Amino acid sequence: MFFALAFLSLLIERFTGYPNWLFARIGHPVTWVGSFIALLDKKWNRESDDFAKRKVMGMTALIVLLVVTIFLASLVQSVLFLLPLGLLFVAIVCAALPAQKSLEQHVEAVAVALETEGLEGGRKAVSMIVGRDPDQLDEAAVCRAAIESLAENFSDGIVAPAFWIGMLGLPGGAAYKAINTADSMIGHRNKRYEAFGKASAKLDDLVNLPASRLTGYLFVVAAVFVKDASPKRALNAIKRDAHHHRSPNAGWPEAALAGALGYALAGPRSYDGQMIEARFMGRGGRRDLTAADIRRALKLTRIADGLLIALFGCLVLVIGR
Template sequence: MCYHIFAFIAGFVLDLLIGDPHFIPHPVRLIGSLISFLDKRLNCDAGYNISEKKLNLIKYKRGMLLAFTVIFATFAMSVIIIVAAYSINLYAGVIAEAVMTWQILATKCLRVESMRVYDALRTDGVDAGRRAVSMIVGRDTSVLDAAGVTRAAVETIAENTSDGVIAPMLYTAIGGPVLGFVYKAVNTMDSMLGYKNDKYMYFGRFAARLDDVVNFIPARISAYLMIAAAFIGGRQFDGKNAYRIFKRDRFNHASPNSAQTESVCAGALRVHLAGDAVYFGKLVKKKYIGDGLREIEYEDIKRANRLMYITAFLCELLSVAVMSLVLILL
C-alpha cells in the first residue's frame, strides 16, 4: 500500500507536468483501436433474414461481447505489465505503476485541449474557435456563435472533470492502475459506441449503460468536490450558487451523470450551460442548466479549468488521506 500511494502521487504529478504528448504512444489509443477493430467485425447486419426485433437483440448481444472482450483484454494486459515490472524489482514496479497512473489521468490534457479553444476565440475569432472546439465535442460546431463555442468548451471541461480526472483517479486509488485502465476502457467504449443512432442504438447500448453504472458514484463525488472547490477558489466562483444549481439541475441531462458536474460549474460561474444542440445534422432538444445570471464569455474557459484543477487536487488529497488511513489501520 505504501508503494501504491507513492506511485499514485507520482502519477498525478507526472500528469500535471507532462499531460498527454501526442508523440508518446498512449494505451487508451490502443484500447480505442481494439474497439474500432471489433466494431467493424461485430456491428454488421448483413446476411440476416430475420425480424427487426431479433436483429436488434443480436446487435445488443454482440455489443456485450465487444464490451467483455475489451474489458478482459485491458485487465489482462494491465496485470501482465504490473506483475512483470514488480518481478524485476520493487523500483521497476513502482515506476510502472506511476507511469500507468499518469496515463490514466487527463488533467493537463483536458486543460490543453480546452485552452486551444480559448486561444482561438481570443486571437482568431469565432471560425477558429469552431474548428478548435470541434476537436473535443461531438456536436455540429458550424452553427455555433462565440457564446456557443465557449459554452461547448466549458461543458466539456465540467463533464470531463468527472470522466477524465476524478473517476479514473478514484478507481486507480481503489484498485491501482489495473482497475483504472478497466474504467478507461469502459469510458472509451461509451465515447465510441454510445450514440443513439441507427448504427449504435442497440450495439452500443450495453457499453453506454455500463458507463452510466461505473460513473454513478464518481460523478456525485466529483460534484461535491467541485462545490468545495467553488467555495475555496476565490471571488470568481459562487459556491452557494454552485450548490443551489446542483440541487436543482443535476438531472437536466439524458445521462444520469453528466449534469452532476455541469450543474455545479454552471452555478459556480453563474452562467447557462447545455440547451439545444445539433448532432449529425439533427437538432436535439436539451434542458438548460443554470440561471444565466450573466452572459458567458471566453474567459469562462479559463475559470472552468481552474475549477477543474482545484477539484483534482482535492480528490488527490482525499484519496491519499484515505489510503494512508487504510495503511495505518492495516
C-alpha cells in the same frame, strides 16, 4: 497501495502529461483499445443481423474487451510490482490514464483562439473537443460548449480513472478507460449502434456514477477559493438541475460548475444538423460567456484537480498509519 497509485499517477500526469514523443512511437492506451474495439465492431456488428443478435454480440464484444484489458493490465502490474520501486513504475503506467494536462490544453486553446483569431478560430478549436455543429455556434455558444466539455471531461477523463485506480489499481483504471472508450465509439443511439453499443453505454453510465458525484462536490469546495464563485449556488444547481440532464452523470459536474460560477450551461443544441432539446444547467445564470469565462472555469477546475490529488494524498496518510 492503490490510493498511493492514484495519488502518484495524478501527480506525474499533472506535470508531464503524455509525452508527444512517446505517442509518436507507441501511440496511447486509448488508441490501442480503440483499434481493438474497431476490429470487434467490424467483425461482429453485422447489419444483416437482427436487433437481438446485434445486442448479444455487443455484450460479447464488451466482455472480450474487458477480459483482455484486465488480463494485460494485471500482468503488467504484477511484473512491475516485483521490481525495486515497483509502485513508482506502476504509477508511471497509470499516469497514462487520467488526462489533466491535455484537457486543460484543449480547453485553453479555445480561449486563445477566440482572443487571437476571432469566432472562426474559436469554432475550429472547440470542434476538437465537442460533437455539436461548430458552424451553428456564436461566440457565447463556443464558450459554453468548451466549458461544458471541461466539466464533463474533468469527471470522466480525470476523476473517474483516478477513482478506479484508487479502488482496483491499474486493472481497474484500464478497465474503466476501455469501457469509456467503447461508449465513445459505439455507445451511440443510431441505426448502427443502438443494439451493438447498448451494453457499453449502460456500463459506462454505471462506472461513471461515483466519479460524477465526487466531481460535483469537488467543484462545490473549489468554489470557496475562486473570487465571486459560490459553493451555495453550486449545491443548489446540483439539487435543482443535475437530474434533468440527458445523461445520468454529466449533469452533476455541469450543474455544479455552472452554479458555482453563475453560468447557464447546456440547453438546446445542434448535432449533425438536428436540434436536440435539453434542460439548462445553472438556470438563471449568464449565457453570454466570453473567453475570460473559459479561463475562470479552468481556474475552478485546476483547484478541483488539486483537491482531488490532496484527497488521495490524505487517504494514503490515513491508511498508512
